[in-house]
Amino acid sequence: MKKTFLGFGFGAIQSGLMLLEAVKSGNFKRFVILEINERLVAEIRNAVNSFVVNTATKSGIEKFHINNIEIYNPNDKNDFERIREAIYDADEMATAIPSVNFYDVGDNSITKLLAEKINPNKQQILYASENNNYAAEILLEKIKKRTTIERLKNFQILNTVIGKMSGVVQDEKTINDLDLDKITPDSSSAFLVEEFNKIIVSKITLPGYKKGIEVFVEKENLLPFEEAKLFGHNAVHSMLGFLAYLKGYKYMSEIKNDAQLWEYGVTAFQKESGAFLLKKYNDLDEPLFTKEGFTFYGNDLLERMTNPYLRDEVHRICRDPLRKLGYGDRLVGTLREAYKQGVVANSLATGVLGGLCYIINEKIDIGLSVPDKLNDLSKENIETILLYLWKDNENDRMKEKCLAIIISQFKDFKINFFK
Numbered sequence: 001m002k003k004t005f006l007g008f009g010f011g012a013i014q015s016g017l018m019l020l021e022a023v024k025s026g027n028f029k030r031f032v033i034l035e036i037n038e039r040l041v042a043e044i045r046n047a048v049n050s051f052v053v054n055t056a057t058k059s060g061i062e063k064f065h066i067n068n069i070e071i072y073n074p075n076d077k078n079d080f081e082r083i084r085e086a087i088y089d090a091d092e093m094a095t096a097i098p099s100v101n102f103y104d105v106g107d108n109s110i111t112k113l114l115a116e117k118i119n120p121n122k123q124q125i126l127y128a129s130e131n132n133n134y135a136a137e138i139l140l141e142k143i144k145k146r147t148t149i150e151r152l153k154n155f156q157i158l159n160t161v162i163g164k165m166s167g168v169v170q171d172e173k174t175i176n177d178l179d180l181d182k183i184t185p186d187s188s189s190a191f192l193v194e195e196f197n198k199i200i201v202s203k204i205t206l207p208g209y210k211k212g213i214e215v216f217v218e219k220e221n222l223l224p225f226e227e228a229k230l231f232g233h234n235a236v237h238s239m240l241g242f243l244a245y246l247k248g249y250k251y252m253s254e255i256k257n258d259a260q261l262w263e264y265g266v267t268a269f270q271k272e273s274g275a276f277l278l279k280k281y282n283d284l285d286e287p288l289f290t291k292e293g294f295t296f297y298g299n300d301l302l303e304r305m306t307n308p309y310l311r312d313e314v315h316r317i318c319r320d321p322l323r324k325l326g327y328g329d330r331l332v333g334t335l336r337e338a339y340k341q342g343v344v345a346n347s348l349a350t351g352v353l354g355g356l357c358y359i360i361n362e363k364i365d366i367g368l369s370v371p372d373k374l375n376d377l378s379k380e381n382i383e384t385i386l387l388y389l390w391k392d393n394e395n396d397r398m399k400e401k402c403l404a405i406i407i408s409q410f411k412d413f414k415i416n417f418f419k
Contacts, residue, residue: 002029003091003212008110010035010044010071012166013129014096015183016053016193018213022092023066027212031069032086034113036106040183044071047184054180054192056309062195063181074108083108087117092212093126095139100132103139111139115146123154123206127216133226135159136202156209158202160216161225163233163301165310166193174311194310200225224281228288231337232273233301235330239351240265240305241317242358246417252317253308260416262302264347269298272345276338318358322366325355327390327399335402349406353413356385374418379407 005022007014010033022028035041044051050067070086072079087093095103095110104111118124128135136157143152169175170189175182180190203218204211211218219225243261244252255261274294287293305312323329327336331352338345357374359366368388371377383403390399 003027004030004032004086004089005212006032006034006086006090006093008034008093008095009097010037010040011096011098012168012191012193013162013164014094015051015066015191016055016166017162017164017197017199018094018096018127018129019066019069020053020064020193021197021213021215023064025213025215027214028092030089031066032090033069033071034074034083035071036073036075038073038076040187041071041073041076043184043186044069046186051183052181052191054178054190055195056192056307056311057195058303058307058309061178061180061309065181074106074113080108083113084117087113088119090119090124091122093124094129095126095135096129098130100128100130100135100138104142111142111146114139115143115151118143118147118151118155120151120153123209124156125204125206125209125211126155126157127160127201127213128157129160129162131162133159133222154206156204156206158204159222160202161200161222161229163229164194164196164199165304165312166191167312167316168192169311178309178311192310194304194307196304224277224284224286224289227280227337228273228277228294228297230330231277231334232269232294232297235273235334235348235351236265236268236298236301237305237317238324238330239268239348239354241314242321242351242354243417244314245318245358245361246354249314251308252312252314253306253310256306256308264350265302265305266298268345268347268351269301270295272338272343272348273334274298276334276341276343276345279341279343280337318355321355321358321364322389325352325359325386325389327393327396327402331355332390332402335405336398339398339401339405344405346405346409349409350413352386352406353382353409354417356382357417359385379410382407382410 005028007018049069053064055062072083136159140157168189169192175190182190197215199216200219201216203220281289331348334348335345360370
């Protein structure tokens with residue numbers, strides 16, 4: 001018997017990964033989406049319950065036309081009974097919303113709907129697709145506060161490691177240049193995702209359960225793969241974005257023709273992120289955590305990051321720099337974790353300097369006075385700014401070591417990137 005898939009939220013990850021892979025699997029008979037954007041719901045319905053996903057391959061754009069979906073708005077009282085019935089009927093579900101902070105927002109929140117209509121007599125799983133290592137645990141705890149353990153006896157939430165680049169394209173020129181199909185004929189934007197679909201998820205523990213989205217890879221322990229994404233994929237991506245910005249590039253694909261930046265990426269993957277992760281997980285029997293495996297992983301990611309058909313804008317990679325320069329986030333987190341394994345991540349330290357320059361150039365308010373011009377940046381104010389950004393970690397002794405690594409790269413950084 002074929003399954004029912006239900007998705008919470010209808011952005012690029014839901015449409016271009018979760019729902020798309022459910023459709024492609026051939027294992028589902030029914031597809032339901034819950035979305036609070038009234039205009040998007042109306043557009044899908046006007047298109048006879050269909051939409052288009054554009055997928056960037058190595059050689060061009062593939063277009064997937066997905067039909068016969070049901071879309072309901074949790075804030076529309078006319079849809080409420082259909083929503084409750086669909087959750088009760090679902091076999092596999094996926095949340096794909098901006099943050100775990102939205103799990104409990106609204107009168108008919110995700111937490112409330114699940115707590116009320118999980119089917120205790122049917123095995124059900126849910127992929128938590130938010131960018132949080134503990135999304136599954138956070139959502140489960142919220143649900144438990146609203147229902148009984150008995151109702152949840154056949155329900156499991158899975159964490160996910162999603163290394164898939166995706167987005168919603170709103171720029172009309174980009175849509176025309178790439179010949180993208182809009183979400184629907186009434187839409188002003190288009191879904192554009194890369195073709196990568198090797199997503200890692202938690203091990204399913206429900207007895208005898210066989211997932212419908214077969215392409216997802218189950219792992220007992222997600223932590224090593226989460227660290228490979230944060231300290232490998234995310235760290236190198238941000239580093240290259242900040243440095244590409246200083247080179248004046250608009251699109252990440254321009255890095256392909258810049259031997260210097262490409263070498264920064266190779267070095268960061270192989271001699272920094274990869275070097276420390278392989279030391280940390282040298283006893284793990286996983287192909288990724290071998291020299292050959294991580295070299296392939298890094299080279300593949302560099303090619304994907306610079307795919308011209310993704311038309312990935314450098315400014316998009318650089319956005320939210322305060323978070324990305326945070327003490328526990330991708331760049332500084334990698335410096336810290338690498339140092340613990342005896343690896344000095346100089347290239348990624350250069351990425352931190354690039355991030356500081358982005359903040360200065362773009363006049364981003366950080367709550368502290370910063371130099372007006374890049375040429376006024378000095379070792380002293382680099383230290384002042386970073387210590388301010390890391391103020392919540394004032395007792396961590398590793399801060400001084402991270403600062404020393406970053407400042408040690410400043411002389412070469414000015415030579416290479418100050419024009």
